[in-house]
Amino acid sequence: MERRGFLRNVALGSVAVSWLGARRGPTVLAAGIDKPAVLGGTPLYKGGFTSWPQWRQDWEPAILKVFRSGRWFRGSSSGEVPQFEEAWAKLLGAKKALATASGTTALTVALHVLGVDAGDEVIVSPFTFIASYNAILACKALPVFADTDPATVTLDPATIESRITDRTKAIMPVHIYGIPCDMDAINPTARKHKLGVVEDACQAWLASYKGNKAGTLGDLGCFSFQESKHIPAGEGGAITSMREELIDRCQSYHSCGQAVGTFQGKGSFTRGMNYRMMHVQAALLLEQFDKLRQETALRQSNADRLSAGLRQIPGIAPMKLPGENTRPAWHLFPFGYDAQQFHGMPRNRFIQALGAEGIPCGGGYREQYNDGLLDEAIQSRGFQRLWSAARLKAYRDSFQELKGNQKTCANTVTLSQRVLLADPSVMDKIVAAVARIQKHSAAIAKA
Ligand SMILES: Cc1ncc(COP(=O)(O)O)c(C=O)c1O
Numbered sequence: 228m229e230r231r232g233f234l235r236n237v238a239l240g241s242v243a244v245s246w247l248g249a250r251r252g253p254t255v256l257a258a259g260i261d262k263p264a265v266l267g268g269t270p271l272y273k274g275g276f277t278s279w280p281q282w283r284q285d286w287e288p289a290i291l292k293v294f295r296s297g298r299w300f301r302g303s304s305s306g307e308v309p310q311f312e313e314a315w316a317k318l319l320g321a322k323k324a325l326a327t328a329s330g331t332t333a334l335t336v337a338l339h340v341l342g343v344d345a346g347d348e349v350i351v352s353p354f355t356f357i358a359s360y361n362a363i364l365a366c367k368a369l370p371v372f373a374d375t376d377p378a379t380v381t382l383d384p385a386t387i388e389s390r391i392t393d394r395t396k397a398i399m400p401v402h403i404y405g406i407p408c409d410m411d412a413i414n415p416t417a418r419k420h421k422l423g424v425v426e427d428a429c430q431a432w433l434a435s436y437k438g439n440k441a442g443t444l445g446d447l448g449c450f451s452f453q454e455s456k457h458i459p460a461g462e463g464g465a466i467t468s469m470r471e472e473l474i475d476r477c478q479s480y481h482s483c484g485q486a487v488g489t490f491q492g493k494g495s496f497t498r499g500m501n502y503r504m505m506h507v508q509a510a511l512l513l514e515q516f517d518k519l520r521q522e523t524a525l526r527q528s529n530a531d532r533l534s535a536g537l538r539q540i541p542g543i544a545p546m547k548l549p550g551e552n553t554r555p556a557w558h559l560f561p562f563g564y565d566a567q568q569f570h571g572m573p574r575n576r577f578i579q580a581l582g583a584e585g586i587p588c589g590g591g592y593r594e595q596y597n598d599g600l601l602d603e604a605i606q607s608r609g610f611q612r613l614w615s616a617a618r619l620k621a622y623r624d625s626f627q628e629l630k631g632n633q634k635t636c637a638n639t640v641t642l643s644q645r646v647l648l649a650d651p652s653v654m655d656k657i658v659a660a661v662a663r664i665q666k667h668s669a670a671i672a673k674a
Contacts, residue, residue, distance in 0.1 A: 286515075301503045311513050336466060336502060337449055346368070351398075353372040355403050429451035457556065458519045471488065481503060542566075542569050602623070
């Protein structure tokens with residue numbers, strides 16, 4: 228949107244705020260109205276945001292039906308779990324889907340089925356929820372970090388190839404915050420080195436990349452339906468693929484190694500676990516399809532409006548998206564924050580100031596590889612048997628090279644998906660609040 232067009236659309240009621248004043252010199256404003264809330268002014272937004280998860284009474288009959296049936300676990304080929312799998316695959320345009328107990332178990336199954344074994348290495352984005360690391364560690368494999376591109380907060384494809392060793396077995400791009408990774412730049416590297424691709428789409432329900440849905444872009448795609456997610460069932464997950472045989476393998480592994488589909492009649496042909504979803508979770512998920520579709524469209528249009536407005540403010544960088552027709556799911560709405568353009572105001576002070584305006588926000592993921600879990604893994608007996616001391620030392624030292632990720636962790640500000648479910652006019656108030664903070668950044672930084 229043109230700057231002038233956007234300004235016309237900024238609806239702030241009686242509050243006369245012009246953030247262009249920050250660039251063109253002081254704007255005439257009614258005394259006091261423009262004072263940032265963190266310095267004692269009136270917050271620009273007082274409406275609050277929806278709570279999460281949400282319950283709808285008209286879902287109750289479907290849930291009660293499952294409980295009353297006395298058929299609670301996925302023991303046969305009928306019932307809500309297979310119904311959900313068929314519907315989820317159709318919704319994404321995938322060939323087949325498998326429901327699982329969680330996103331973490333979905334990732335673990337996917338890695339196992341693509342052949343990730345003890346002593347292997349998997350290249351993964353460092354900027355993710357910790358479960359992406361954990362699923363790799365659960366396979367007794369080493370999560371090797373490619374770097375993050377701060378402009379997209381996803382995996383920087385140019386940093387993958389230099390991490391490949393003779394132990395590398397797979398790449399796990401993470402569509403973090405529902406923002407699709409640049410798969411056209413990742414898949415050819417995987418093919419060249421004969422590596423599997425597991426998309427961590429745990430935050431990317433209905434996100435699309437160049438017109439195709441996340442979860443259909445690699446060999447296997449994994450989703451989470453945990454309570455905070457856009458389609459929650461308390462816990463739950465799914466794996467999707469364009470290759471039926473891979474999902475049949477996943478189904479066998481996730482259910483005690485029992486032969487299904489392509490492998491029917493082969494007895495205990497493979498190892499297995501119990502990572503099954505319950506019918507009641509699937510019933511809850513099936514009830515939410517329309518809600519997910521509608522809310523995804525609202526989040527996307529609100530995110531477009533927010534990006535157009537924020538892009539005009541010096542020091543604020545909305546996400547760069549990979550390719551035309553790429554539509555994130557926006558589990559969080561991140562933007563880059565440049566303190567230099569805010570008179571050196573630290574990011575945490577900016578977060579505090581925006582919070583005071585009635586807009587809850589946060590800083591996103593830390594550099595979690597420094598938290599201790601990887602030290603614990605590489606000091607374990609198992610990992611020390613599987614890798615040389617020199618390799619583990621080089622691995623640990625390599626975390627310091629993740630300059631893009633360091634920058635991303637230090638300079639990102641995030642808004643919750645609940646913010647994107649508000650009325651579109653609220654997006655304009657968010658832009659106005661950021662502009663107000665920008666304009667008064669010298670005073671806020673000093674106070
Ligand atoms: C990026 C990412 N990967 C994996 C997971 C793991 O999913 P779950 O919590 O369902 O095990 C999550 C869940 O928060 C996630 O956000």
